[in-house]
Amino acid sequence: MKAYWQLTLAQLRIFIRNKQVLFWTLAFPIFLMVVLGFTLGKGGGISVTVGVVDADKSPQSHELLSLLKKNKALSFEAKNTKEQAISSLKQGDLQIVLQIPKGYEERIKQKGAGSPFALPVYYDETNLTVSQVGQQLVNNAIDTISKKQTKYKPSVVIQPEGIESLHLSYIDFLVPGIVAMMILNNNMNGVAGQIASWRERGILRRMQGTMLKAHTFIAAQITARLVLNGLQALIVLGVARMVFGVAIRGSWLSVIAFVILGTLAFMAIGFIIAGIAKTPESAAPIAGFLSFPMLFLGGVFFPIKDMPDFLQPIIKLLPISHLSTALRETMNVGVSFASLGMEALILAGWLIIAFVIASITFKWE
């Protein structure tokens, strides 16, 4: 335990004293964010138009619609028939179609009897990000209604004000991506480079001559890097907030949880690279070879949906895609941790597999 604290402390001291690395690992993401934010940030906001087909035309359905309309991020277009609405959806005029079927009011009045009432929502699969944002907004409103109907405590009700201010621009999209990129770079590339060079210089070998255990060493590395990454992510988020007013809509805990998950997963991959690389000189190119495509494909700068179809299956396997998606959904839309279970699971899967491989391939020399 003493060794663990001492090593963690030593690693943090090394981070802090390595002024240049400290500066550039922070300066680069902030620089990127500021440049891209000012050049691309203002235009190209996401607007969501919802087509509504109200077949019920009851007071209840009107209430639902009025609640939805409070949300300034959404604009509405009433459509008479479902077919009409769907064809507009296909042409891209609408992003989402919400159908309120006949009998909606009656079902609502039965108050939770039987299975919950399902409202059909149609969306454009080729434009996932926008339609997901839209769906989330619609869901929130519907949540509000259903909770009111079943007499939930009001404290659980999602505040519509939070949703009202949602006007997403590129910078909102970018900031979570930058945080994901930072986690990727600092951990995968950082660990690979550092461990490989420590090994080359015999630093690890000297420690192997002591009673220190490998797992203590690795645990201390992880702790120190988690602290450092957490702080760096905070600084970037702080700058984003002050300069561009980018806020976190979801829970901070959820953001922190994904920062931790991402850090662990990429660090484990970094340990593998350090194990494979024969020299520190080869560690950097290997890490670069892996991180470069991830940055472009994994939704850091460009939406994943803009990537070619044939790459989609690969992209869906990349840890960075899930980290950037999870951070984005939490920060931009305020999606809860529970509904990002898939992302968390895949990252955890990467983490576990990578750690198993890393602990097998880890060498002191």
Next chain:
Amino acid sequence: MKQAESMITVDSLVKRYGNFTAVNGVTFQVQKGEVFGLLGPNGAGKTTTLEMLVGLRKPEEGTAFIGSFNIRKELQKVKEVIGVQLQSTTLFELLTVEEILQMYGSFYPKHLPIAELIDDMILTEKRKSRIKSLSGGQKQRLAIALALVHDPWVIFLDEPTTGLDPQARRTLWDIVLKLKKRGKTIVLTTHYMDEAHVLCDRIAIMDRGELIALDTPETLVRNLHAASAISFSVSSEVDLNEWAKVEGVTKADCKEKEVVLYSDDLQLTLTSLIQTASERQIALEDLQTRTATLEDVFIHMTGRSLREE
């Protein structure tokens, strides 16, 4: 069987790298409280032997005991009682002397008071300096301090004085002798004969992975059967046998144009040498005589000088 007093027992250790045998069946014992020197030319297998004893390389054959602990089976216990300074190590350069000692101390169940250790190693003024800024000698003393931090029984030093100026070497000698006085067992490798002579109780000479001699420095020199050495160089190569025929010569060595003759009767040999040289019209250059040393023992046994240029 191990002797009661022996602190290190090495039993036919073998280390191979592919087809190459770096250490070929080395056997020796080191007594408690002894300073034991491993000498040998570059690539003789000194570092390899030492690193097998401290658990950093796995021997292919043979085994060794430190105290009663088997280096193959009880490595963790071995590590608790040994301290190592490796031939090539760097440390975390951004930490200070005090911090790194504190850190290494934490790797063991108990450690010496850090401040005292720093004073002992004459690093008091550098306590708060970063390792990056230390001189070669200071770094070396720090490396030894790290080896001592948990107060081990046995200390392994791999070329502790290589690359240091004479002053710094002497400082290190004092440290080693002080450790010996405290009853520590020390195994060290060196390329310096004077150092081996001053520090070591016994010396093992290694060459090409094998132990070729093991004794006290005095006995090794005595066994050379030559009190004096006569060295000179010649302008063209002469057959070694010619030199052996010179009167009084017990041994003759030559490496290209450098010749060393050993003799118990310096005057006789010198007279005979001059005669031979003028008869055959050989010009002797840089003619020198001196008392034979460990260096001569070494050159004679290995046919190589310790530090090959």
